[in-house]
Amino acid sequence: MGENQRFIIEVAKLRKEFGGTTAVDGISFHLVPGECLGLLGPNGAGKTSTIRMVYGFSPKTSGSLKVFGLDIDSRPREIKAKIGVCQQENNLDPDLSVLQNLEIFARYFSIARKETRQRALELLKFMALESRKDDKVTSLSGGMMRRLVLARALINNPDLLILDEPTTGLDPQARHQVWERLELLRANGLSILLTTHYMDEASRLCERLIIMDHGSILVEGKPADLIRSYAGDHVVEIVNPSLDVTDFVNAHEFRHDSLDHRMIIYGKEADRLFEVIGDRFCGQTCIKRLATLEDVFLRLTGRELRE
Amino acid sequence: MTGPLQVANISWRFIRVWNRNTLVYRKIWLVNFIVPLFEPLLYLAAFGVGLSVLIGKVSYNGEDISYIVFIAPALLAIAIMYNSFFENTFASFVRMYYQKTFDAMMATPLSLEDIITGEIVWGATKAVIAAAIMLAVLSLFGYAHYPHALLILPLSFLGGLAFGTAGMVCTGLVPSIDMFNLPIFLFITPMFLFGGTFFPISALPGWAQKLSYGLPLTHLVDLCRAFCLGQMTQSLIWSILYLTIFFAMLFPVALIVMRRRLIN
Numbered sequence: 247m248g249e250n251q252r253f254i255i256e257v258a259k260l261r262k263e264f265g266g267t268t269a270v271d272g273i274s275f276h277l278v279p280g281e282c283l284g285l286l287g288p289n290g291a292g293k294t295s296t297i298r299m300v301y302g303f304s305p306k307t308s309g310s311l312k313v314f315g316l317d318i319d320s321r322p323r324e325i326k327a328k329i330g331v332c333q334q335e336n337n338l339d340p341d342l343s344v345l346q347n348l349e350i351f352a353r354y355f356s357i358a359r360k361e362t363r364q365r366a367l368e369l370l371k372f373m374a375l376e377s378r379k380d381d382k383v384t385s386l387s388g389g390m391m392r393r394l395v396l397a398r399a400l401i402n403n404p405d406l407l408i409l410d411e412p413t414t415g416l417d418p419q420a421r422h423q424v425w426e427r428l429e430l431l432r433a434n435g436l437s438i439l440l441t442t443h444y445m446d447e448a449s450r451l452c453e454r455l456i457i458m459d460h461g462s463i464l465v466e467g468k469p470a471d472l473i474r475s476y477a478g479d480h481v482v483e484i485v486n487p488s489l490d491v492t493d494f495v496n497a498h499e500f501r502h503d504s505l506d507h508r509m510i511i512y513g514k515e516a517d518r519l520f521e522v523i524g525d526r527f528c529g530q531t532c533i534k535r536l537a538t539l540e541d542v543f544l545r546l547t548g549r550e551l552r553e
Numbered sequence: 554m555t556g557p558l559q560v561a562n563i564s565w566r567f568i569r570v571w572n573r574n575t576l577v578y579r580k581i582w583l584v585n586f587i588v589p590l591f592e593p594l595l596y597l598a599a600f601g602v603g604l605s606v607l608i609g610k611v612s613y614n615g616e617d618i619s620y621i622v623f624i625a626p627a628l629l630a631i632a633i634m635y636n637s638f639f640e641n642t643f644a645s646f647v648r649m650y651y652q653k654t655f656d657a658m659m660a661t662p663l664s665l666e667d668i669i670t671g672e673i674v675w676g677a678t679k680a681v682i683a684a685a686i687m688l689a690v691l692s693l694f695g696y697a698h699y700p701h702a703l704l705i706l707p708l709s710f711l712g713g714l715a716f717g718t719a720g721m722v723c724t725g726l727v728p729s730i731d732m733f734n735l736p737i738f739l740f741i742t743p744m745f746l747f748g749g750t751f752f753p754i755s756a757l758p759g760w761a762q763k764l765s766y767g768l769p770l771t772h773l774v775d776l777c778r779a780f781c782l783g784q785m786t787q788s789l790i791w792s793i794l795y796l797t798i799f800f801a802m803l804f805p806v807a808l809i810v811m812r813r814r815l816i817n
Contacts, residue, residue, distance in 0.1 A: 264817065301660055302659075303656075303659055303660065303816075304816065304817065305816065322664070323564075323662045323664070324662075326660065326661060326662050327661075327662045329660070331660035333653075333656060333657070333660065335653055335656070337652070337653035337654065337656050337657040338657075339573075339652065339654055339657070340652055341577040341580075341652070342573075342576070342577065346576065350572070350573050350576065351657075351661070353569050353572060353573075354566075354569050354658060354661035354662065354663050355661055355662060356566070356569070356662070398657075402661075
């Protein structure tokens with residue numbers, strides 16, 4: 247990567263069609279060096295389709311896509327040599343041991359044979375998997391497999407790490423272990439592009455977020471800014487709201503969502519009236535809390551179920 | 554790049570895929586060696602001791618040879634076909650579909666074409682290993698004529714490429730692993746029975762002889778038999794040419810169907 251490289255990833259009007267359906271509908275974004283950028287969106291939003299194009303797995307239909315300043319269609323090998331990828335499915339090699347998984351993968355990158363052992367052992371240590379190095383991959387727990395996939399993605403010392411739902415299906419302990427490793431990598435200046443369903447993951451790891459739906463970008467920004475602009479500072483949730491509350495909220499034109507048995511009201515910290523709601527209408531069926539990314543996400547992408 | 558141009562996406566890196574498969578093979582080398590080691594012994598016992606008594610001599614290329622000498626080279630040809638075809642159907646399918654090994658490889662500098670080439674060359678290598686072990690066993694019994702029989706080794710590589718590529722085309726097309734039974738029934742079994750393996754082609758009616766020579770195993774059997782018996786004739790060139798063209802024509806097809814299957 248050149249010193250004056252402005253963008254690690256540069257995407258403009260990127261489209262992806264499968265047969266008749268449009269998975270990615272002309273999106274544009276970029277990733278600057280050292281940044282962790284998160285793609286959020288419900289199932290089928292186009293996140294995975296997007297990153298599969300970025301790591302050269304899936305050819306784009308139209309638009310431009312440059313990684314490290316190189317065109318993905320004409321220089322895929324050079325780009326892939328400097329990327330580490332954690333795919334959504336665990337595709338560790340079950341025919342090989344833990345250590346061999348890393349060593350053989352290193353050879354795919356043409357890393358010299360004498361270097362592969364040392365590099366593999368370092369990464370196993372970093373991921374706290376040293377004691378399992380000779381075990382079969384199939385004997386590892388879900389969290390260990392995920393850490394091994396992450397170690398494998400780092401075997402080529404990548405300039406860009408791409409993570410497709412890195413902690414889906416893991417228990418809380420395992421998720422936190424993965425996050426800690428990712429935070430260390432971030433602190434070392436590694437550029438990261440990740441997709442996730444988990445808002446806590448996105449706000450913890452990412453400096454900047456893109457929320458996608460139906461193949462398009464809805465909003466883009468820092469997690470805190472997105473929360474402030476789309477959900478305010480505080481939220482009051484009222485279960486089975488009375489007509490009084492509904493009238494009050496409507497009269498003062500509060501930002502709110504009315505669900506079947508719940509009303510969610512979004513307000514600013516300095517909002518006096520917002521406190522009034524809390525005092526006047528809140529019994530035991532009312533929760534006051536800070537606004538979160540999840541509020542932003544649900545407001546923007548809707549609450550209906552996705553397949 | 555798609556179509557025949559995909560060949561341009563192949564690089565020397567295919568050797569990394571071959572390395573991976575070799576490593577896995579070496580892990581259970583003993584099991585892998587047992588079949589080619591003992592299979593010819595079983596056949597020789599059944600046909601040599603049992604059937605040979607009933608059949609006696611077989612007339613082949615104007616010479617009377619014992620039945621066991623007649624079928625020994627065919628066993629080699631069949632082993633070459635089985636080892637490469639099964640490696641690039643069932644085994645490649647498991648790596649591609651169930652283990653997602655190809656998906657992981659494609660996130661590295663390897664291209665899809667490197668992966669498929671590595672798989673096919675590995676299938677051919679497995680055919681060479683099996684042929685070498687079987688040849689050693691057959692030589693102990695004096696069923697191989699040297700130095701000609703050494704040509705079996707490069708031949709098994711060519712035959713392995715041809716049948717492995719045919720297998721890879723099937724892997725690119727079958728919807729599920731059970732569907733391999735169809736090409737086996739339609740393609741492999743008829744060759745196993747009618748490819749000049751257990752009886753000379755000359756025993757077949759004229760039209761069936763022509764049909765038989767349209768199939769790759771018949772040519773591989775002819776070549777193995779000539780090399781084992783030390784009967785070198787000029788017409789063997791045509792059999793080598795047939796296998797080479799068979800491989801060269803199917804190889805781009807294998808790349809195309811695998812790209813259609815995996816890249817979208």
